[in-house]
Amino acid sequence: MPEREQSTLVDRVTSKIFEMLLSGEIPLGGPVNEAALAELLSVSRGPVREAVKQLQGRGLVVKEPYLKARAVALTIPDMVEIFQLREAVEGMSVRLATQRMSDAELDDLLVAFSDAKKRSDGVSLDVHVRIAEGSGNARIRALLCDELYYLLRLYRARSGNAPGRREDAFAEHWQILRAMKARDADLAESLMRAHIGRATQSLQALLETEAPPSSGTEERKTG
Amino acid sequence: MPEREQSTLVDRVTSKIFEMLLSGEIPLGGPVNEAALAELLSVSRGPVREAVKQLQGRGLVVKEPYLKARAVALTIPDMVEIFQLREAVEGMSVRLATQRMSDAELDDLLVAFSDAKKRSDGVSLDVHVRIAEGSGNARIRALLCDELYYLLRLYRARSGNAPGRREDAFAEHWQILRAMKARDADLAESLMRAHIGRATQSLQALLETEAPPSSGTEERKTG
DNA sequence: GACCGAAAAAGTGTCAACACTTTTGCCGGA
DNA sequence: TCCGGCAAAAGTGTTGACACTTTTTCGGTC
Numbered sequence: 001m002p003e004r005e006q007s008t009l010v011d012r013v014t015s016k017i018f019e020m021l022l023s024g025e026i027p028l029g030g031p032v033n034e035a036a037l038a039e040l041l042s043v044s045r046g047p048v049r050e051a052v053k054q055l056q057g058r059g060l061v062v063k064e065p066y067l068k069a070r071a072v073a074l075t076i077p078d079m080v081e082i083f084q085l086r087e088a089v090e091g092m093s094v095r096l097a098t099q100r101m102s103d104a105e106l107d108d109l110l111v112a113f114s115d116a117k118k119r120s121d122g123v124s125l126d127v128h129v130r131i132a133e134g135s136g137n138a139r140i141r142a143l144l145c146d147e148l149y150y151l152l153r154l155y156r157a158r159s160g161n162a163p164g165r166r167e168d169a170f171a172e173h174w175q176i177l178r179a180m181k182a183r184d185a186d187l188a189e190s191l192m193r194a195h196i197g198r199a200t201q202s203l204q205a206l207l208e209t210e211a212p213p214s215s216g217t218e219e220r221k222t223g
Numbered sequence: 224m225p226e227r228e229q230s231t232l233v234d235r236v237t238s239k240i241f242e243m244l245l246s247g248e249i250p251l252g253g254p255v256n257e258a259a260l261a262e263l264l265s266v267s268r269g270p271v272r273e274a275v276k277q278l279q280g281r282g283l284v285v286k287e288p289y290l291k292a293r294a295v296a297l298t299i300p301d302m303v304e305i306f307q308l309r310e311a312v313e314g315m316s317v318r319l320a321t322q323r324m325s326d327a328e329l330d331d332l333l334v335a336f337s338d339a340k341k342r343s344d345g346v347s348l349d350v351h352v353r354i355a356e357g358s359g360n361a362r363i364r365a366l367l368c369d370e371l372y373y374l375l376r377l378y379r380a381r382s383g384n385a386p387g388r389r390e391d392a393f394a395e396h397w398q399i400l401r402a403m404k405a406r407d408a409d410l411a412e413s414l415m416r417a418h419i420g421r422a423t424q425s426l427q428a429l430l431e432t433e434a435p436p437s438s439g440t441e442e443r444k445t446g
Numbered sequence: 447g448a449c450c451g452a453a454a455a456a457g458t459g460t461c462a463a464c465a466c467t468t469t470t471g472c473c474g475g476a
Numbered sequence: 477t478c479c480g481g482c483a484a485a486a487g488t489g490t491t492g493a494c495a496c497t498t499t500t501t502c503g504g505t506c
């Protein structure tokens with residue numbers, strides 16, 4: 001969704017740095033050097049500075065005054081926190097969407113979902129995005145789509161997805177959509193919270209089984 | 224909590240602009256002129272630019288490329304959106320806090336609450352802040368304390384509080400704290416959601432009865 | 447008198463240079 | 477050999493000037 005006409009340099013730089021985070025060109029927890037990025041992208045340090053600040057606002061970069069900026073570490077505990085937040089917000093998102101989306105919009109969503117199911121490649125996030133947009137609450141939409149999903153993509157780009165969850169997720173999404181179509185907001189919210197809660201639990205299980213390798217905040221050069 | 228040593232200029236400028244928003248020196252929905260602010264604060268435009276960008280990230284300022292930045296309008300529909308988001312997030316916040324806060328911490332909170340009740344001046348937000356801190360979820364805490372409460376303060380600084388809600392709020396807080404002490408996370412979450420939901424409803428009632436006076440987006444000079 | 451277009455004004459976006467802070471590495475002393 | 481302090485280097489913070497975009501205003505035309 002950030003792929004519209006980006007008239008200003010800062011936006012392009014922001015997208016570029018985000019891609020570098022996604023691809024691993026900038027390692028998680030690694031330093032984010034303004035001057036190096038400026039030279040790499042052939043722009044001045046000003047736009048890079050603002051882009052980093054913007055990413056900092058989105059939680060993708062952490063920095064303190066005069067200290068090197070660092071890419072977010074995204075340890076499993078971090079993801080647990082994010083999923084707890086998601087559970088609450090997406091529950092409200094689907095509750096509002098159930099109340100506010102028109103029948104036509106819901107049918108549209110069901111069709112799109114079936115298509116994605118057939119293609120089987122569509123990131124399941126798309127359903128969540130559509131629901132967030134249907135909630136009619138711009139702040140909830142922004143929080144989910146512009147902040148949390150970015151972090152989620154970043155995490156998934158590194159650790160892959162829990163195997164076997166894909167089919168479960170499809171079934172759960174289907175249940176949620178049926179509850180929405182039945183205009184049962186309480187049920188839709190419960191199902192969504194359970195849906196995300198399960199993902200949280202599988203994360204926590206992962207945290208317990210695997211010795212957390214993320215505790216060692218590695219120090220690696222960018223270039 | 225933004226009152227610690229702010230070593231960097233940008234942070235000081237950010238605080239100053241925020242105060243200007245709170246005090247009304249910059250009217251809601253009014254223009255935010257970089258050059259004017261820079262001269263007023265006796266700094267260059269760079270820091271002002273970054274500060275505005277930071278406030279934009281917090282939702283206090285909206286801007287699009289090459290267009291004048293404007294202070295957030297904060298209409299009643301905006302506040303309804305914010306309260307819907309709060310209802311979800313604070314529900315999760317109190318749920319987590321109920322599970323994670325120690326008995327000692329809870330007792331501390333009860334004492335502080337009683338004190339605030341006696342003084343009767345303490346902004347009731349303090350209880351919410353303490354709960355958010357006790358949730359152990361840094362992202363939830365940041366979302367509530369660093370973003371939503373700012374907007375809330377901004378709104379309250381303009382429109383005052385709904386009269387008569389104060390005593391109700393105290394009673395509701397008391398119920399929530401009791402549920403926490405009983406370690407009943409479900410009840411605590413329900414109570415919190417009802418607590419905020421009531422505020423939402425009184426907002427919506429306000430929206431229906433009063434003709435929205437915030438629609439007139441005044442255009443006034445900053446300096 | 448109303449509408450259209452060009453020029454000026456206002457305001458934002460970008461840049462390169464300079465100032466300050468933190469870190470790193472070296473040297474002398476214990 | 478180890479520790480403390482000093483100096484150089486790296487990196488961030490700040491500044492003023494210049495380029496671009498949008499809006500306003502003024503003049504001409506229909």
